[in-house]
Amino acid sequence: MFRRSLRGPSLAVVACALALVACATTDGAPAPAGDGPGTGGNRRALPAGLDHAANPDPFPSTYAPLPRENMAIVGATVFTGTHQRIENSVVIVTDGRVAAVGGADTPVPGGHRVVDARGRFVTPGIIDVHSHLGVYPSPGVTGMSDGNEATSPNTAQVWAEHSIWPQDPGFNTARAGGVTTMMILPGSANLFGGRSVTVRNVPSVTMQGMKFPGAPYGVKMACGENPSRVYGGRNQSPATGMGNVAGYRAAFIAAQDYRDKWDRWRETGEGSPPTRNLQNETLAGVLDGSIMVQNHCYRADEMAVMMDIADEFGFRITAFHHAIEAYKIAPQLAEAGICADMWTGWWGFKMEALDGVEENAALVDQAPGSCAVIHSDDARLTQRLNQEAAAALAAGRRAGLNISEERAIGWITSNAARSIGIADETGSLEPGKRADVVIWSANPFSVYARADQVFIDGALTFDRMDPRYQPLSDFELGQPGFGIAAANIAPGAR
Amino acid sequence: MRRLISLLVSATLLVATPGLAQDLTAITGGRVLTGTSVIENGTVVIQNGRIVSVGTGAAPSGARIIDARGAVVTPGLVAVDAGLGASEVSSVNGSDDLSNSANTISASFDVSYGLDPWSFTLPVARLGGITRAVVIPNHPGAGGGGHSHHVDDSDFAGVGSAGLQSPSLFAGQASIIHLAAGTEILVRPRVAMVAPFGEAGAGIAGGARGAQFVQFKETLAEVRLYARNRAAYDRAAVRDLSLSRADLEALIPVADGDMPLIVTVRRAADILQVLRLADEEGIDLILDGADEGWLVASQIAAAEVPVLLTPIDNLPGNFETRAARMENAAALNAAGVVIAIKGQGVHRAREARFNAGNAVSHGLPFEAAIAALTVNPARIFGMAGQFGELRAGAAADVVVWDGDPLEPLSSVTAQFINGQQQDLNSRQILLRDRYRNGGRPAGGMPLAYGN
Numbered sequence: 044m045f046r047r048s049l050r051g052p053s054l055a056v057v058a059c060a061l062a063l064v065a066c067a068t069t070d071g072a073p074a075p076a077g078d079g080p081g082t083g084g085n086r087r088a089l090p091a092g093l094d095h096a097a098n099p100d101p102f103p104s105t106y107a108p109l110p111r112e113n114m115a116i117v118g119a120t121v122f123t124g125t126h127q128r129i130e131n132s133v134v135i136v137t138d139g140r141v142a143a144v145g146g147a148d149t150p151v152p153g154g155h156r157v158v159d160a161r162g163r164f165v166t167p168g169i170i171d172v173h174s175h176l177g178v179y180p181s182p183g184v185t186g187m188s189d190g191n192e193a194t195s196p197n198t199a200q201v202w203a204e205h206s207i208w209p210q211d212p213g214f215n216t217a218r219a220g221g222v223t224t225m226m227i228l229p230g231s232a233n234l235f236g237g238r239s240v241t242v243r244n245v246p247s248v249t250m251q252g253m254k255f256p257g258a259p260y261g262v263k264m265a266c267g268e269n270p271s272r273v274y275g276g277r278n279q280s281p282a283t284g285m286g287n288v289a290g291y292r293a294a295f296i297a298a299q300d301y302r303d304k305w306d307r308w309r310e311t312g313e314g315s316p317p318t319r320n321l322q323n324e325t326l327a328g329v330l331d332g333s334i335m336v337q338n339h340c341y342r343a344d345e346m347a348v349m350m351d352i353a354d355e356f357g358f359r360i361t362a363f364h365h366a367i368e369a370y371k372i373a374p375q376l377a378e379a380g381i382c383a384d385m386w387t388g389w390w391g392f393k394m395e396a397l398d399g400v401e402e403n404a405a406l407v408d409q410a411p412g413s414c415a416v417i418h419s420d421d422a423r424l425t426q427r428l429n430q431e432a433a434a435a436l437a438a439g440r441r442a443g444l445n446i447s448e449e450r451a452i453g454w455i456t457s458n459a460a461r462s463i464g465i466a467d468e469t470g471s472l473e474p475g476k477r478a479d480v481v482i483w484s485a486n487p488f489s490v491y492a493r494a495d496q497v498f499i500d501g502a503l504t505f506d507r508m509d510p511r512y513q514p515l516s517d518f519e520l521g522q523p524g525f526g527i528a529a530a531n532i533a534p535g536a537r
Numbered sequence: 538m539r540r541l542i543s544l545l546v547s548a549t550l551l552v553a554t555p556g557l558a559q560d561l562t563a564i565t566g567g568r569v570l571t572g573t574s575v576i577e578n579g580t581v582v583i584q585n586g587r588i589v590s591v592g593t594g595a596a597p598s599g600a601r602i603i604d605a606r607g608a609v610v611t612p613g614l615v616a617v618d619a620g621l622g623a624s625e626v627s628s629v630n631g632s633d634d635l636s637n638s639a640n641t642i643s644a645s646f647d648v649s650y651g652l653d654p655w656s657f658t659l660p661v662a663r664l665g666g667i668t669r670a671v672v673i674p675n676h677p678g679a680g681g682g683g684h685s686h687h688v689d690d691s692d693f694a695g696v697g698s699a700g701l702q703s704p705s706l707f708a709g710q711a712s713i714i715h716l717a718a719g720t721e722i723l724v725r726p727r728v729a730m731v732a733p734f735g736e737a738g739a740g741i742a743g744g745a746r747g748a749q750f751v752q753f754k755e756t757l758a759e760v761r762l763y764a765r766n767r768a769a770y771d772r773a774a775v776r777d778l779s780l781s782r783a784d785l786e787a788l789i790p791v792a793d794g795d796m797p798l799i800v801t802v803r804r805a806a807d808i809l810q811v812l813r814l815a816d817e818e819g820i821d822l823i824l825d826g827a828d829e830g831w832l833v834a835s836q837i838a839a840a841e842v843p844v845l846l847t848p849i850d851n852l853p854g855n856f857e858t859r860a861a862r863m864e865n866a867a868a869l870n871a872a873g874v875v876i877a878i879k880g881q882g883v884h885r886a887r888e889a890r891f892n893a894g895n896a897v898s899h900g901l902p903f904e905a906a907i908a909a910l911t912v913n914p915a916r917i918f919g920m921a922g923q924f925g926e927l928r929a930g931a932a933a934d935v936v937v938w939d940g941d942p943l944e945p946l947s948s949v950t951a952q953f954i955n956g957q958q959q960d961l962n963s964r965q966i967l968l969r970d971r972y973r974n975g976g977r978p979a980g981g982m983p984l985a986y987g988n
Contacts (some may be wrong), residue, residue, distance in 0.1 A: 181852040182859075213852055268628075343976075374975040390965070391658065391884035393628035402969045410975060422852055430891060433945035441948050442969055490894030490944050522853065523805065524860025529831050531867035531900035537851055 046052055087312070093319050096309075102204060104254035106243050109502035115151040116482065118161030124456040124471030128449035131418070134165055136478040139501035144472045160482050164492070166452055167472050168223025168479030168499065170459035171425045172337075172384050173364050173418035177227055177250070178203055180211030181422060182518075191230035192237060194283055196274050197294050199262055200321035201237035203229045207250045210516040213422040216537055218244050218505045219513075220426035221481040221494040224255060226463045228263045228364075231339045232273045234281065234290045236263035238325055241463055246514045259335055259464040261361065262325050266340035267395045288348060295356040298326030335361035335464055341395035341521055343371035350379055362462045364418065367399040369431060370406035377410035382462035384416040384426075387435040404432070404454055405439025405446055416462045417454045428455045433488040448488050477501075479510050510535060560584070562956070563596030564935060567605030570942075571927040572612045572912035575904070577872045578960060581610055583933035586956035591927045601716050603951055605937050611907065613668025613934030613954060614718075614942075615914040615925050617845050617877045618679075618825065619886035621662050621670040622652045622714055622722055627883065635883075636675040637709060644791075645783035646709030648672050649726035658883050659716050660963035665880075665887020666942060668934040668954045669715050670926055671728070671914060676708030678737025678826075705780070706741055706753055707732050710787065711799065715934070717954035728918050729823065730791045734802040734811055735857050746807065750814060756780065757818055760788040797918075801825040804857035805832035812840045823917060826850075827869070829860040834872035843875040843917040848896035866909070867900030877914040878906065894943035905942060932956075934948070 089097065094211075112424040114136050121132040133149035135142040143149055151157065189206035192198040204262040207227060217225065223244050229236035231477055239257035240250075266287065275282030281290050301323035310314050328334030336353070340346050340363045353360050362382035363369060367390065369376060370381035376383055385407070390399025408415040417432045419425035460470025469477045478501035485492040496512075497505040506512035513535055519525065526534045561584045569579030571591055580596055582589040596602055625632035634651025637643070652672070657798075662670070709730040732738065734749065742749035759778045763785040769775050770782070778785060790796035802811050803826045815822040824830070824844045830837055837844065848866035853859040862868075869876050878896060880889035895908040901909075915925030924932040934954035939962040940947035952959045971984050979982050 182855050184855055216851060336797075370969075370972050371976045373972075374977065388881075388885050388888055391626055394626060397626060398968055400570060400965045400969045402973075406969070406973060406975075423849055426851075427891075427895070430895075430945050434891070437946045437948055440946075488946055490891055491898045495900055518853070522859040523829065524832055524862070527832070529834065529868050530871035531864040532831055534864055536862055536864060 047057060054499060067338040067435045071092075087341070089316055093316070094147075095319060095324055098102070098290065102202075102251060102254075104256045105249065105251040106245070106247075106254055106256055107252075108139050108500035109245060109504060111139055111498075111500065112156055113152070113154055113503035114156045114158050116158045116160050116165055116480065117151070117230055118147075118159060119165040119482065121165040121472065122167075122449045122452040122454055122456075122487075123473070124167040125473060126447070126450045126453065128447070131161075132165065134480065136480070136498070136501045137312075139478050141472050141474055141476045141478050141480075143474055158482070158496075164483040164486050165472070165496065166429075166481050166483065166487055167456040167470055167476075168481055169221040169428050169455050169464075169496065170463070170464045170470055171217065171222050171225040171419050171455075172362065172382075172416055172459050173420045174217075174227050174425055175230065175420065176213045176217060176225065176422060176425070177207035177209060178229065179422075181213050191232040191234035193230075193273055196234045196270055196279075196290050197293070197322060198229075198233050198237050199235035199275045199323075199325040201229065202240065203227050203237055203263075204240035204250050207242075207253075208241070209247050209250055209253060210518045212516045212519050212537065213425070214244055214246070214395070215514055215516060215519075216422070217425045218497055219494060219507070219537070221429065221483070221487075221497055222425055223481070223497060223499045223504075224460075224465070224469055226261065226337070226427070228261070228337060231263070231265035232270045234265060234270050234287060235294060235322075235326070236265060236342045238262055238334070239463075243464060245499055246516070255465065255468075259333065260325075260328065261335040261337035261463065262329055264336055264338045264340075264349075266338065266345040267342060267526040268393055269339070284345070288352065291349075291352055292355070294322075294326055295330070295352070295358075298330055299356070300324045302327040302330055328354065329358045332358070337362055337364060339364045339461075341365050341367040345395075346372060347375070350375070350381070361464065362416070365396075365420065366407075367396050367403070370400060370403045371398075372409045373407045373413065376407065377413040380412065380414070382414035382416050382458065383407045384418040384459075384462055385435075386420070387417065387438065389430045401434060401438035402442050402444075404435040405442065405444050408439070408446065408450070408454070409444065414458050414461050415454050416458045418459075429483075429487040429492065430490055431455075433490075436488060448486070454488070507528035550859060552715055560956070561589075561597060561600045562603060562953070564601040564603040564605050564610055564937060564951075565596050567608045567937065569610045569927060570612075570904075570907050572908055572925060573928075578967065581608065581927055581935055583935065583953060583956050586933055587931055588927060588931050588933050588935070590806070590929050603937065605951075607939075609938040609940065609942055609947075610927070611666070611936050611938065611942055612786075612911040612925050612927050612931075613936050613952070614666045614805060614889060614910045615877075615882055615912050616662060616667045616670040616886040616889060618673045618879050619662070619667075619670050619889075620672055620675065620883040621658055621716065621886055622654070622656045623648050623672050624883045625653075625656060625658065635672075640705060641781040641783065643705030643709065643784050644707035644730060644780065645787035646674060647712075647727060648674050648709060648711040649723050652712065652714060652723055654718075654720055654722045657964045658886075659722070659917070660718075660960075661884070662886045663716050663952060663959055664949060664961060664963055664966075666890060666936045666938065666949050666952070667886055668936065669713065669915075671711055671713055671918055672884070673711040673729070673799060673825075674709035674731050676731055676733045676737070676801065677740060678733040678735060679801075680781070681856075702761050704924060705784070705787070706738065706749065706756060707784070710796075711918075713920065715924075715932075715954055717957050718960075719957075725920075727796070729788075729797045729799050730788070731799045731801070731825075734800050735804055735807045735826075737801065738857060746810070750810065753814065754818065757792050760785055760792045764789050764792070772975075791820065792818070794821045796930060797821040797823050798826050799823045803828040803861075804830035805860060808833050809836060812842065813840070814936040816840070828858040828865065830874070831862060831865045831868035832860055834869050834874060837869065838873040843877065843913070844869055845877045845879055845914075845917070847879045847881075848892050848899070848901070863899040865897065866896040866906075870901055870905045870909075875917060876909050877917055878909040890943050891945055894945075897943060903943075
């Protein structure tokens, strides 16, 4: 799953079919430059930038973990993200990875700093699968609202990462809420809003410095009221739900044609190479499974139609976002392996949000194989996803569902990782996973819990007690209130 | 175990007939947060819709007993600026009576006429412990520091919670309601006037703050001129005035300092300007928002001006909230400012208690947070002693919780409004129960039959 993302759409499949050697070269690394058609095909390299396969990762991650040390977090109650709760635990972090998680008798290797977490709680780093930080940053003023390329119903060619402003102060406030990873999406004005990008939540001058190495891309699709209102309001298609569906289908027909042209050219080398088209390239990636479908879709009936479209064109939907009515078709979603990314408290702000219930996540969670996720879509809510999960848990319990806290924490950790295709890397505290760890002052299902320390790849990125680990973005320097202490307010607090 | 108990309590309530208002009822054994104090193992006695006594004594003989042992008993929460009862679906214009754009009806716009006791938003709010609400007209700038609503959809959500433009400086007049099931929810209409300042107010006046302050003072001068010359006005013997007669009339109590003016304002500099303006014009001021209030907390306190706020507004959503901090509520409270804590609009009014909890985790004393949800809003809107507090003589708005009311894991297990026990049900609960088995119909018939 993880490596697939590094392969170009269709290229890897074709190359593997035709030349086993090419398969080996794509194993875990981007395809080497100039890796064109297979045996018997046209080996002529295209000019730079005209062949996606020649450089499938044109904006590569430059993320490097912050300085870190090996450590043992000792004495906390840990929710592992794998439905386990361990009291008086030991979490061993070695070289930025989780080395061991266990009870008090877990041996601490030499050279590991012991972090006293007695009386506190430890969870995997929180993952927000629906963020617009950086693309709809604070301040959300003229010149900074870069989240919706609302110029055409299909803008699959745009990439959210090219709108990200890394100086958005919201990254820092999210980290103070325990968020270590987030998927940043374009907005929902369009049927195809563009590509998502998954980032490590570390301060960086460049977007590339945040990109989660190797994390798969997604394409933001949107059902429902938004696209039809935006384009219908301009007297163009889509103006209705049926216009939406025609738009999705037309786009995938075009993408199939595009994919076939490239495949044919790579196979035969005959004629001119197809002209690269970024829009179809993204959708061809959906068709070959290398790009995830991240689908804003509120209503159950619309989700069912989207699942049929996926069957019609042979792709799969990874997650429905803002899945207000997921609870109405929870077993079907679980059977299809589709995650439902949900709020707890949001409802009623428009017709497709009318039937939102607080119990959504808990009800979705009941189906075997389900993937219930709590998401934010909001720069404030992302700071408190633990509380949104707590409200969902409470609602489930009121409904008589017996859900443990160690299970519910998965809604914002392990299930969230699955929802954005990085479950092999993070989202749970298991040996080998990235050491994305939050130490909470209290049970994270309490409103009073604060993230005391936040580690990303084993590196301390936030410490509530230590101003040296409370980063400020460039924007925040010298602004009103900067550096001023007052009653209850420490300089640099936010 | 706690969960089991709460489920049993809920089940009991579902079958119980809501108590009649004249019933003598005693809520016993709970941790009673009166709004101003804490009583362990307390007894709250209610009758005829009012609180008879709050203390540690035994229940009076003959009283129906609500066993609150292990539970927490609070006054009903007072939702401030929630729009409850005046809006069903935010994007459906016809269902939203919170704002008005006619330029002849601005200050005179009165939300009380649009209140709907059958609104499906009211039972949802009740489940969050809310028993009263101050329904405040919507207005530009009401949405907060740029991030208070659904950012993904906000650009395209049609008429959203903050997008309406009014041509007037004034958005209209607020009402107080109670949330008891029944046919009449209005408690008091026209309790306050609303006006946005800061960026939103400047936008109305023409683009600059300097224009708005001048226009505001000119408007009050016109109101006073009108008030002195009503008879001449009716003879058309007064110079042209920029407001309609209805709006001029509505503003007289504001100009006289008899009706408080809720001013939505965020930037510290703007707060100081508004405090000065109110002082010069003799206006009874309530600040709303005050995201940067902590920078001028002592001035707000010295002016004895209360603040309605959302303590989780901590981002610099625009240039008037660059100093926004999670600790704002704590800092204002510490300076002696009376604060009321808001929720998140109509549909998420119930989140006020979580907002208060987050204020506590950022330095606000717990008791102050409870007060900011109960007794403070009552005081701010002139209803001290009448609701929002567990004390003899106040309306019997009482909520029993299975834990700390500020915790998301806590739930309401019993609720009284004006002494009348409320069903803990809602359209949302009905949906939940319809689909609780995964949406699979029983016996082959669609779920639509299973009512």
